[in-house]
Amino acid sequence: MNSILEFFNNTEHILYTVFAVVIIIFLIFDLGFFNKKAKKVSLKSAAYQSVFWVVISIAFGYLIYRFYGGTVVMLEFFSAYVAEYALSVDNIFVILLILRYFKVDDTYYHKILFWGVLGAIIFRAIFIFLGAFLVNQFHWILYIFGAFLVYSGIKIFFSKEEDDLDPEKNLIIQFARKYLRITKGNFSGKFIIRRGRAILFTPLFLVILLVESTDLIFAVDSIPAVFAISQNEFILYTSNIFAILGLRAKFFLLAGIIDRFYLLQKGLSFILIFIGAKMLLEIFHIHINTFASFTVIFSTLLLSILLSLLIPQKTKSNDFI
Numbered sequence: 588m589n590s591i592l593e594f595f596n597n598t599e600h601i602l603y604t605v606f607a608v609v610i611i612i613f614l615i616f617d618l619g620f621f622n623k624k625a626k627k628v629s630l631k632s633a634a635y636q637s638v639f640w641v642v643i644s645i646a647f648g649y650l651i652y653r654f655y656g657g658t659v660v661m662l663e664f665f666s667a668y669v670a671e672y673a674l675s676v677d678n679i680f681v682i683l684l685i686l687r688y689f690k691v692d693d694t695y696y697h698k699i700l701f702w703g704v705l706g707a708i709i710f711r712a713i714f715i716f717l718g719a720f721l722v723n724q725f726h727w728i729l730y731i732f733g734a735f736l737v738y739s740g741i742k743i744f745f746s747k748e749e750d751d752l753d754p755e756k757n758l759i760i761q762f763a764r765k766y767l768r769i770t771k772g773n774f775s776g777k778f779i780i781r782r783g784r785a786i787l788f789t790p791l792f793l794v795i796l797l798v799e800s801t802d803l804i805f806a807v808d809s810i811p812a813v814f815a816i817s818q819n820e821f822i823l824y825t826s827n828i829f830a831i832l833g834l835r836a837k838f839f840l841l842a843g844i845i846d847r848f849y850l851l852q853k854g855l856s857f858i859l860i861f862i863g864a865k866m867l868l869e870i871f872h873i874h875i876n877t878f879a880s881f882t883v884i885f886s887t888l889l890l891s892i893l894l895s896l897l898i899p900q901k902t903k904s905n906d907f908i
Contacts, residue, residue: 598654599821605650606825609643610708613832627693628839636836644668644829651822659877663817664826666881670816671830672837673858673888674809676851677743678802679838683845685797689790695776699791700835703798707831710803712824714810719820732811733866739808740859743852759800760793769793808859815862816880849900854891858884 648668652661682703686696721728763769767788774780778792813823841848861883865875 602647602650602655602825603821606647606828609647610828610832614705628697630840633836633839637833637840640829640833640836644826644833647825647829660817660819660822662877662881663819664822666816666877666884667813667823667826668830669881669888670812670858670862670884671809671827672833673851673855673884674805674812675830675834675837676841676845676848677855678805679834679841680845681801681805682798682838683842685794685801689794691791691794692773695773695791696839697835698776699794699798700838702795703802704831704835706799707802707806707834708828710799711806711810711827711831714806715813715824715827716820718810718814719818719823722814722818729814729866730870732814733863733869736808736811736815736859736863736866738863740856740861740863743859744856757797757800759796763788763793763796767792812859812862815866816877847899848892848895850891850895850898851888854887858887861887 648661648664651664652658656663682700686699691699768785769792770780770787770789772789773791774789776791777789778795780787780789809827813827817823862880865880868875
């Protein structure tokens with residue numbers, strides 16, 4: 588009894604409980620009640636869901652401000668949230684390419700993204716808490732993160748995701764095709780089926796593998812990026828997961844128009860370079876405060892979107908219009 592009281596006397600423990608309850612309710616209602624059957628997610632539904640997750644994230648940020656750490660910690664939460672939310676746009680684009688490459692029926696998009704988000708919740712926890720442990724043991728690893736982010740930002744600035752995507756060259760897909768028995772049909776959205784004693788895997792299972800491996804690749808950029816904002820595991824994990832939870836709704840909202848935001852990639856590269864430089868400046872005892880970081884990250888994201896809309900591309904050669 589005393590241990591339970593001690594647990595709930597700790598504000599961080601209470602907020603973790605609130606966070607866990609939100610996640611569990613989301614998982615139960617999303618797949619268990621609202622989406623038992625495969626169906627296409629409408630633009631209207633995606634808009635409502637996007638607003639819902641943004642509101643929930645803002646509410647959780649207020650709880651952090653009110654009961655946990657005040658204005659500075661709240662801004663750390665929102666800075667990490669906005670950074671992850673922005674960086675996930677690249678993730679959305681690649682996931683869309685994967686789904687189109689495998690010619691997945693859009694009625695199965697929701698199910699695939701649901702399991703993709705569930706995997707992200709688990710793997711991000713591993714990455715963040717392992718990263719926090721390493722940073723606590725070897726603080727200089729932050730400078731390696733910083734250099735890597737600057738390099739990644741420059742690379743992203745000059746690259747195009749569609750040029751790098753070739754699912755058949757993915758090592759996980761090659762392994763699966765070699766050692767697993769893959770069917771040719773989707774079998775009503777199932778990932779695994781039985782034929783007698785044999786266990787067969789559908790192409791949708793390959794899609795899930797690709798989506799999960801893609802998230803791991805993007806986590807290599809996004810996780811070091813949020814460590815430049817805060818080293819508080821609670822702030823890092825909750826902000827990251829709230830951004831990930833809104834990923835599916837954002838996917839359905841942007842899937843048909845993402846090509847119009849052609850400057851987002853440049854904005855995201857600038858965000859990575861800025862965050863990496865912020866880390867490296869700490870070597871010279873130059874500190875960029877949390878409010879300034881939040882302002883730069885949010886302004887860059889907003890400016891990239893506005894300029895993309897105000898200055899349309901002169902040429903369009905995108906297959907996903």
